Amino acid sequence: MEQDLRDASTVSRIGRAALYERLPLLRAGYAAAALWDTGTSEIDVAALHQGYLRMFKKNGGTVMTRAIVTDLVYSAVGWQIATPQGDFTAQRVVNAAGAWAEAVGQMAGAERIGLVPKRRTALMVDAPAGCDTGSLPLTIDVAEEFYLKPDAGKLLISPANEDPEAPCDVQPDEMDIALCVDRIERAFDLSVKRVESPWAGLRSFVADKSPVAGFSHKARGFYWLAGQGGYGIQSAPSLAQYAAAELMGKPVPEYILAERLDPQTIQPDREGLGL
Incomplete structure:
Protein backbone atom coordinates (compact mmCIF):
# COMPACT_ATOMS: atom_id res chain seq x y z
CA MET A 1 0.00 0.00 0.00
CA GLU A 2 2.85 2.38 0.81
CA GLN A 3 4.27 1.69 -2.65
CA ASP A 4 0.89 2.44 -4.25
CA LEU A 5 0.74 5.75 -2.37
CA ARG A 6 4.35 6.79 -3.03
CA ASP A 7 3.23 9.81 -5.07
CA ALA A 8 0.73 11.01 -2.44
CA SER A 9 2.56 13.87 -0.74
CA THR A 10 -0.02 14.10 2.06
CA VAL A 11 0.40 10.48 3.19
CA SER A 12 3.10 9.38 5.63
CA ARG A 13 3.79 6.40 7.86
CA ILE A 14 3.50 6.92 11.62
CA GLY A 15 4.68 4.56 14.35
CA ARG A 16 2.91 3.12 17.37
CA ALA A 17 3.48 6.07 19.71
CA ALA A 18 2.17 8.67 17.25
CA LEU A 19 -0.73 6.44 16.31
CA TYR A 20 -1.98 6.00 19.87
CA GLU A 21 -1.49 9.69 20.59
CA ARG A 22 -3.75 10.60 17.68
CA LEU A 23 -6.15 7.70 18.18
CA PRO A 24 -6.38 6.99 21.92
CA LEU A 25 -9.57 4.97 21.39
CA LEU A 26 -7.54 2.23 19.69
CA ARG A 27 -7.28 -0.93 21.80
CA ALA A 28 -3.85 -1.49 23.36
CA GLY A 29 -1.62 -3.71 21.25
CA TYR A 30 -3.95 -3.73 18.26
CA ALA A 31 -1.70 -1.89 15.79
CA ALA A 32 1.97 -1.12 15.38
CA ALA A 33 1.83 1.59 12.71
CA ALA A 34 -0.49 3.44 10.36
CA LEU A 35 -0.61 5.59 7.26
CA TRP A 36 -1.61 9.17 8.13
CA ASP A 37 -3.23 11.35 5.47
CA THR A 38 -3.33 15.12 6.02
CA GLY A 39 -4.90 15.89 2.65
CA THR A 40 -8.47 14.77 3.23
CA SER A 41 -11.64 16.74 3.92
CA GLU A 42 -15.20 15.80 4.82
CA ILE A 43 -17.96 16.40 2.27
CA ASP A 44 -21.47 17.35 3.36
CA VAL A 45 -23.17 14.95 0.96
CA ALA A 46 -26.72 16.19 1.55
CA ALA A 47 -25.69 19.81 0.96
CA LEU A 48 -23.76 18.82 -2.16
CA HIS A 49 -26.75 16.96 -3.58
CA GLN A 50 -29.03 19.92 -2.96
CA GLY A 51 -26.50 22.24 -4.57
CA TYR A 52 -26.36 20.07 -7.68
CA LEU A 53 -30.17 19.97 -7.86
CA ARG A 54 -30.38 23.76 -7.60
CA MET A 55 -27.83 24.17 -10.40
CA PHE A 56 -29.66 21.62 -12.54
CA LYS A 57 -33.00 23.38 -12.16
CA GLY A 114 -20.71 -6.62 -15.85
CA LEU A 115 -22.01 -4.14 -13.27
CA VAL A 116 -22.51 -5.66 -9.80
CA PRO A 117 -24.34 -3.71 -7.05
CA LYS A 118 -22.82 -4.43 -3.64
CA ARG A 119 -24.37 -3.77 -0.24
CA ARG A 120 -22.59 -1.52 2.26
CA THR A 121 -23.96 -1.30 5.81
CA ALA A 122 -23.32 1.46 8.36
CA LEU A 123 -24.65 2.38 11.79
CA MET A 124 -24.31 4.88 14.60
CA VAL A 125 -23.20 4.05 18.14
CA ASP A 126 -22.41 6.03 21.28
CA ALA A 127 -18.83 6.99 21.98
CA PRO A 128 -17.29 5.95 25.33
CA ALA A 129 -17.93 8.35 28.21
CA GLY A 130 -15.43 11.20 28.18
CA CYS A 131 -14.28 10.54 24.61
CA ASP A 132 -13.59 13.70 22.62
CA THR A 133 -15.02 12.58 19.30
CA GLY A 134 -14.19 15.89 17.67
CA SER A 135 -10.48 15.05 17.77
CA LEU A 136 -10.80 11.55 16.32
CA PRO A 137 -9.75 10.92 12.71
CA LEU A 138 -11.57 8.81 10.18
CA THR A 139 -9.98 5.41 10.71
CA ILE A 140 -9.96 2.66 8.07
CA ASP A 141 -8.58 -0.82 8.65
CA VAL A 142 -5.62 -1.56 6.37
CA ALA A 143 -7.49 -4.59 4.97
CA GLU A 144 -10.63 -2.41 4.67
CA GLU A 145 -12.62 -4.66 7.02
CA PHE A 146 -14.08 -1.72 8.95
CA TYR A 147 -14.04 2.02 9.35
CA LEU A 148 -14.92 4.42 12.13
CA LYS A 149 -15.49 8.16 12.01
CA PRO A 150 -16.84 10.77 14.43
CA ASP A 151 -20.29 12.11 13.59
CA ALA A 152 -22.11 14.75 15.67
CA GLY A 153 -20.78 13.46 18.99
CA LYS A 154 -21.33 9.82 18.12
CA LEU A 155 -19.43 7.25 16.09
CA LEU A 156 -20.36 6.12 12.60
CA ILE A 157 -19.08 2.60 12.03
CA SER A 158 -19.20 0.12 9.16
CA PRO A 159 -17.86 -3.37 8.37
CA ALA A 160 -16.86 -1.93 4.96
CA ASN A 161 -18.67 -4.84 3.37
CA GLU A 162 -19.19 -5.34 -0.36
CA ASP A 163 -21.89 -8.01 -0.64
CA PRO A 164 -23.42 -8.62 -4.10
CA GLU A 165 -27.11 -7.71 -4.17
CA ALA A 166 -29.74 -7.42 -6.87
CA PRO A 167 -30.79 -3.80 -7.57
CA CYS A 168 -33.33 -2.88 -4.89
CA ASP A 169 -34.16 -0.53 -2.03
CA VAL A 170 -31.60 -2.34 0.10
CA GLN A 171 -31.97 -2.72 3.86
CA PRO A 172 -29.28 -3.31 6.51
CA ASP A 173 -28.55 -6.97 7.17
CA GLU A 174 -28.48 -8.19 10.78
CA MET A 175 -25.35 -10.26 10.12
CA ASP A 176 -23.59 -7.17 8.73
CA ILE A 177 -24.46 -5.28 11.92
CA ALA A 178 -23.20 -8.06 14.19
CA LEU A 179 -19.99 -8.41 12.18
CA CYS A 180 -19.43 -4.66 12.32
CA VAL A 181 -19.84 -4.49 16.10
CA ASP A 182 -17.47 -7.43 16.59
CA ARG A 183 -14.74 -5.92 14.42
CA ILE A 184 -15.04 -2.50 16.02
CA GLU A 185 -14.95 -3.87 19.58
CA ARG A 186 -11.85 -5.91 18.74
CA ALA A 187 -10.02 -2.87 17.39
CA PHE A 188 -11.21 -0.13 19.73
CA ASP A 189 -11.58 0.22 23.49
CA LEU A 190 -15.34 0.53 23.47
CA SER A 191 -18.38 -1.62 24.14
CA VAL A 192 -21.40 -1.17 21.88
CA LYS A 193 -24.53 -1.19 24.04
CA ARG A 194 -27.01 0.10 21.51
CA VAL A 195 -27.13 0.36 17.72
CA GLU A 196 -28.71 3.50 16.27
CA SER A 197 -29.91 4.29 12.77
CA PRO A 198 -28.54 1.31 10.84
CA TRP A 199 -28.79 1.76 7.09
CA ALA A 200 -27.46 0.26 3.89
CA GLY A 201 -26.77 1.38 0.36
CA LEU A 202 -25.74 -0.15 -2.94
CA ARG A 203 -22.36 0.73 -4.41
CA SER A 204 -21.94 -0.57 -7.96
CA PHE A 205 -18.72 -1.92 -9.44
CA VAL A 206 -17.42 -3.44 -12.65
CA ALA A 207 -14.58 -5.97 -12.69
CA ASP A 208 -11.70 -3.47 -12.48
Whole structure:
Protein backbone atom coordinates (compact mmCIF):
# COMPACT_ATOMS: atom_id res chain seq x y z
CA MET A 1 0.00 0.00 0.00
CA GLU A 2 2.85 2.38 0.81
CA GLN A 3 4.27 1.69 -2.65
CA ASP A 4 0.89 2.44 -4.25
CA LEU A 5 0.74 5.75 -2.37
CA ARG A 6 4.35 6.79 -3.03
CA ASP A 7 3.23 9.81 -5.07
CA ALA A 8 0.73 11.01 -2.44
CA SER A 9 2.56 13.87 -0.74
CA THR A 10 -0.02 14.10 2.06
CA VAL A 11 0.40 10.48 3.19
CA SER A 12 3.10 9.38 5.63
CA ARG A 13 3.79 6.40 7.86
CA ILE A 14 3.50 6.92 11.62
CA GLY A 15 4.68 4.56 14.35
CA ARG A 16 2.91 3.12 17.37
CA ALA A 17 3.48 6.07 19.71
CA ALA A 18 2.17 8.67 17.25
CA LEU A 19 -0.73 6.44 16.31
CA TYR A 20 -1.98 6.00 19.87
CA GLU A 21 -1.49 9.69 20.59
CA ARG A 22 -3.75 10.60 17.68
CA LEU A 23 -6.15 7.70 18.18
CA PRO A 24 -6.38 6.99 21.92
CA LEU A 25 -9.57 4.97 21.39
CA LEU A 26 -7.54 2.23 19.69
CA ARG A 27 -7.28 -0.93 21.80
CA ALA A 28 -3.85 -1.49 23.36
CA GLY A 29 -1.62 -3.71 21.25
CA TYR A 30 -3.95 -3.73 18.26
CA ALA A 31 -1.70 -1.89 15.79
CA ALA A 32 1.97 -1.12 15.38
CA ALA A 33 1.83 1.59 12.71
CA ALA A 34 -0.49 3.44 10.36
CA LEU A 35 -0.61 5.59 7.26
CA TRP A 36 -1.61 9.17 8.13
CA ASP A 37 -3.23 11.35 5.47
CA THR A 38 -3.33 15.12 6.02
CA GLY A 39 -4.90 15.89 2.65
CA THR A 40 -8.47 14.77 3.23
CA SER A 41 -11.64 16.74 3.92
CA GLU A 42 -15.20 15.80 4.82
CA ILE A 43 -17.96 16.40 2.27
CA ASP A 44 -21.47 17.35 3.36
CA VAL A 45 -23.17 14.95 0.96
CA ALA A 46 -26.72 16.19 1.55
CA ALA A 47 -25.69 19.81 0.96
CA LEU A 48 -23.76 18.82 -2.16
CA HIS A 49 -26.75 16.96 -3.58
CA GLN A 50 -29.03 19.92 -2.96
CA GLY A 51 -26.50 22.24 -4.57
CA TYR A 52 -26.36 20.07 -7.68
CA LEU A 53 -30.17 19.97 -7.86
CA ARG A 54 -30.38 23.76 -7.60
CA MET A 55 -27.83 24.17 -10.40
CA PHE A 56 -29.66 21.62 -12.54
CA LYS A 57 -33.00 23.38 -12.16
CA LYS A 58 -31.44 26.82 -12.65
CA ASN A 59 -30.07 25.59 -15.99
CA GLY A 60 -33.51 24.47 -17.12
CA GLY A 61 -33.43 20.86 -15.98
CA THR A 62 -36.53 19.05 -14.73
CA VAL A 63 -36.43 16.31 -12.08
CA MET A 64 -39.13 13.67 -12.47
CA THR A 65 -39.56 11.12 -9.67
CA ARG A 66 -41.51 7.85 -9.76
CA ALA A 67 -40.64 7.66 -13.44
CA ILE A 68 -39.09 4.22 -13.83
CA VAL A 69 -38.13 3.52 -17.44
CA THR A 70 -40.33 0.72 -18.75
CA ASP A 71 -39.24 0.81 -22.39
CA LEU A 72 -36.28 2.29 -24.23
CA VAL A 73 -36.16 2.04 -28.00
CA TYR A 74 -34.16 3.90 -30.65
CA SER A 75 -36.16 4.99 -33.71
CA ALA A 76 -35.92 7.38 -36.66
CA VAL A 77 -36.72 10.32 -34.35
CA GLY A 78 -34.32 9.30 -31.59
CA TRP A 79 -34.76 7.48 -28.30
CA GLN A 80 -38.34 6.71 -27.29
CA ILE A 81 -38.51 6.48 -23.51
CA ALA A 82 -41.63 5.15 -21.79
CA THR A 83 -42.30 5.87 -18.10
CA PRO A 84 -45.36 5.95 -15.80
CA GLN A 85 -45.07 9.76 -15.89
CA GLY A 86 -45.32 9.93 -19.67
CA ASP A 87 -43.30 9.21 -22.80
CA PHE A 88 -40.22 11.17 -23.84
CA THR A 89 -38.02 11.55 -26.90
CA ALA A 90 -34.31 12.32 -26.80
CA GLN A 91 -31.39 12.19 -29.22
CA ARG A 92 -29.07 11.03 -26.46
CA VAL A 93 -29.61 9.10 -23.25
CA VAL A 94 -27.22 9.22 -20.29
CA ASN A 95 -27.41 6.00 -18.31
CA ALA A 96 -26.74 7.17 -14.75
CA ALA A 97 -29.12 4.64 -13.20
CA GLY A 98 -26.78 3.50 -10.44
CA ALA A 99 -27.45 -0.08 -9.39
CA TRP A 100 -29.98 -0.37 -12.23
CA ALA A 101 -27.55 0.80 -14.96
CA GLU A 102 -26.89 -2.70 -16.33
CA ALA A 103 -30.63 -3.36 -16.66
CA VAL A 104 -31.18 -0.04 -18.43
CA GLY A 105 -28.28 -0.80 -20.74
CA GLN A 106 -29.78 -4.14 -21.70
CA MET A 107 -33.14 -2.49 -22.33
CA ALA A 108 -31.38 -0.16 -24.77
CA GLY A 109 -29.51 -2.97 -26.51
CA ALA A 110 -26.10 -1.75 -25.29
CA GLU A 111 -23.11 -3.92 -24.44
CA ARG A 112 -22.90 -5.59 -21.05
CA ILE A 113 -20.42 -4.03 -18.63
CA GLY A 114 -20.71 -6.62 -15.85
CA LEU A 115 -22.01 -4.14 -13.27
CA VAL A 116 -22.51 -5.66 -9.80
CA PRO A 117 -24.34 -3.71 -7.05
CA LYS A 118 -22.82 -4.43 -3.64
CA ARG A 119 -24.37 -3.77 -0.24
CA ARG A 120 -22.59 -1.52 2.26
CA THR A 121 -23.96 -1.30 5.81
CA ALA A 122 -23.32 1.46 8.36
CA LEU A 123 -24.65 2.38 11.79
CA MET A 124 -24.31 4.88 14.60
CA VAL A 125 -23.20 4.05 18.14
CA ASP A 126 -22.41 6.03 21.28
CA ALA A 127 -18.83 6.99 21.98
CA PRO A 128 -17.29 5.95 25.33
CA ALA A 129 -17.93 8.35 28.21
CA GLY A 130 -15.43 11.20 28.18
CA CYS A 131 -14.28 10.54 24.61
CA ASP A 132 -13.59 13.70 22.62
CA THR A 133 -15.02 12.58 19.30
CA GLY A 134 -14.19 15.89 17.67
CA SER A 135 -10.48 15.05 17.77
CA LEU A 136 -10.80 11.55 16.32
CA PRO A 137 -9.75 10.92 12.71
CA LEU A 138 -11.57 8.81 10.18
CA THR A 139 -9.98 5.41 10.71
CA ILE A 140 -9.96 2.66 8.07
CA ASP A 141 -8.58 -0.82 8.65
CA VAL A 142 -5.62 -1.56 6.37
CA ALA A 143 -7.49 -4.59 4.97
CA GLU A 144 -10.63 -2.41 4.67
CA GLU A 145 -12.62 -4.66 7.02
CA PHE A 146 -14.08 -1.72 8.95
CA TYR A 147 -14.04 2.02 9.35
CA LEU A 148 -14.92 4.42 12.13
CA LYS A 149 -15.49 8.16 12.01
CA PRO A 150 -16.84 10.77 14.43
CA ASP A 151 -20.29 12.11 13.59
CA ALA A 152 -22.11 14.75 15.67
CA GLY A 153 -20.78 13.46 18.99
CA LYS A 154 -21.33 9.82 18.12
CA LEU A 155 -19.43 7.25 16.09
CA LEU A 156 -20.36 6.12 12.60
CA ILE A 157 -19.08 2.60 12.03
CA SER A 158 -19.20 0.12 9.16
CA PRO A 159 -17.86 -3.37 8.37
CA ALA A 160 -16.86 -1.93 4.96
CA ASN A 161 -18.67 -4.84 3.37
CA GLU A 162 -19.19 -5.34 -0.36
CA ASP A 163 -21.89 -8.01 -0.64
CA PRO A 164 -23.42 -8.62 -4.10
CA GLU A 165 -27.11 -7.71 -4.17
CA ALA A 166 -29.74 -7.42 -6.87
CA PRO A 167 -30.79 -3.80 -7.57
CA CYS A 168 -33.33 -2.88 -4.89
CA ASP A 169 -34.16 -0.53 -2.03
CA VAL A 170 -31.60 -2.34 0.10
CA GLN A 171 -31.97 -2.72 3.86
CA PRO A 172 -29.28 -3.31 6.51
CA ASP A 173 -28.55 -6.97 7.17
CA GLU A 174 -28.48 -8.19 10.78
CA MET A 175 -25.35 -10.26 10.12
CA ASP A 176 -23.59 -7.17 8.73
CA ILE A 177 -24.46 -5.28 11.92
CA ALA A 178 -23.20 -8.06 14.19
CA LEU A 179 -19.99 -8.41 12.18
CA CYS A 180 -19.43 -4.66 12.32
CA VAL A 181 -19.84 -4.49 16.10
CA ASP A 182 -17.47 -7.43 16.59
CA ARG A 183 -14.74 -5.92 14.42
CA ILE A 184 -15.04 -2.50 16.02
CA GLU A 185 -14.95 -3.87 19.58
CA ARG A 186 -11.85 -5.91 18.74
CA ALA A 187 -10.02 -2.87 17.39
CA PHE A 188 -11.21 -0.13 19.73
CA ASP A 189 -11.58 0.22 23.49
CA LEU A 190 -15.34 0.53 23.47
CA SER A 191 -18.38 -1.62 24.14
CA VAL A 192 -21.40 -1.17 21.88
CA LYS A 193 -24.53 -1.19 24.04
CA ARG A 194 -27.01 0.10 21.51
CA VAL A 195 -27.13 0.36 17.72
CA GLU A 196 -28.71 3.50 16.27
CA SER A 197 -29.91 4.29 12.77
CA PRO A 198 -28.54 1.31 10.84
CA TRP A 199 -28.79 1.76 7.09
CA ALA A 200 -27.46 0.26 3.89
CA GLY A 201 -26.77 1.38 0.36
CA LEU A 202 -25.74 -0.15 -2.94
CA ARG A 203 -22.36 0.73 -4.41
CA SER A 204 -21.94 -0.57 -7.96
CA PHE A 205 -18.72 -1.92 -9.44
CA VAL A 206 -17.42 -3.44 -12.65
CA ALA A 207 -14.58 -5.97 -12.69
CA ASP A 208 -11.70 -3.47 -12.48
CA LYS A 209 -13.56 -1.15 -10.03
CA SER A 210 -13.05 1.88 -12.28
CA PRO A 211 -15.99 3.99 -13.48
CA VAL A 212 -17.60 3.44 -16.86
CA ALA A 213 -18.02 6.67 -18.85
CA GLY A 214 -18.47 6.78 -22.59
CA PHE A 215 -20.75 6.19 -25.54
CA SER A 216 -21.98 2.67 -26.14
CA HIS A 217 -20.44 0.94 -29.14
CA LYS A 218 -23.68 -0.94 -29.77
CA ALA A 219 -26.49 1.51 -28.99
CA ARG A 220 -26.44 4.82 -30.85
CA GLY A 221 -26.55 7.94 -28.68
CA PHE A 222 -26.47 5.91 -25.46
CA TYR A 223 -23.92 7.13 -22.91
CA TRP A 224 -22.75 5.06 -19.97
CA LEU A 225 -22.12 6.83 -16.65
CA ALA A 226 -21.96 4.05 -14.10
CA GLY A 227 -19.79 2.01 -11.76
CA GLN A 228 -18.52 4.81 -9.50
CA GLY A 229 -18.44 2.36 -6.59
CA GLY A 230 -17.62 4.02 -3.31
CA TYR A 231 -16.11 7.14 -4.89
CA GLY A 232 -19.09 8.70 -6.61
CA ILE A 233 -19.21 11.81 -4.43
CA GLN A 234 -15.48 12.50 -4.64
CA SER A 235 -15.30 11.92 -8.39
CA ALA A 236 -18.63 13.56 -9.32
CA PRO A 237 -17.36 17.05 -10.29
CA SER A 238 -14.61 15.85 -12.62
CA LEU A 239 -16.47 12.84 -13.98
CA ALA A 240 -19.47 15.03 -14.78
CA GLN A 241 -17.30 17.54 -16.64
CA TYR A 242 -15.61 14.69 -18.51
CA ALA A 243 -19.01 13.26 -19.53
CA ALA A 244 -20.40 16.68 -20.45
CA ALA A 245 -17.43 17.33 -22.75
CA GLU A 246 -17.94 14.02 -24.55
CA LEU A 247 -21.69 14.47 -24.84
CA MET A 248 -21.29 17.95 -26.33
CA GLY A 249 -18.45 16.96 -28.63
CA LYS A 250 -15.88 19.13 -26.85
CA PRO A 251 -12.32 18.31 -25.74
CA VAL A 252 -11.93 16.74 -22.33
CA PRO A 253 -10.77 19.47 -19.91
CA GLU A 254 -7.00 19.60 -19.65
CA TYR A 255 -7.02 19.61 -15.85
CA ILE A 256 -8.58 16.13 -15.95
CA LEU A 257 -6.07 14.75 -18.44
CA ALA A 258 -3.26 16.34 -16.42
CA GLU A 259 -4.08 13.88 -13.64
CA ARG A 260 -2.82 11.14 -15.99
CA LEU A 261 -6.27 9.84 -16.87
CA ASP A 262 -6.27 7.57 -19.90
CA PRO A 263 -9.83 7.86 -21.28
CA GLN A 264 -9.67 4.31 -22.62
CA THR A 265 -9.48 2.99 -19.03
CA ILE A 266 -13.05 4.14 -18.36
CA GLN A 267 -14.65 3.35 -21.74
CA PRO A 268 -17.47 0.76 -21.83
CA ASP A 269 -15.64 -1.36 -24.44
CA ARG A 270 -12.42 -1.73 -22.46
CA GLU A 271 -10.97 -5.19 -21.96
CA GLY A 272 -12.31 -7.25 -19.08
CA LEU A 273 -15.82 -5.80 -18.82
CA GLY A 274 -19.04 -7.65 -19.46
CA LEU A 275 -17.62 -11.00 -18.37
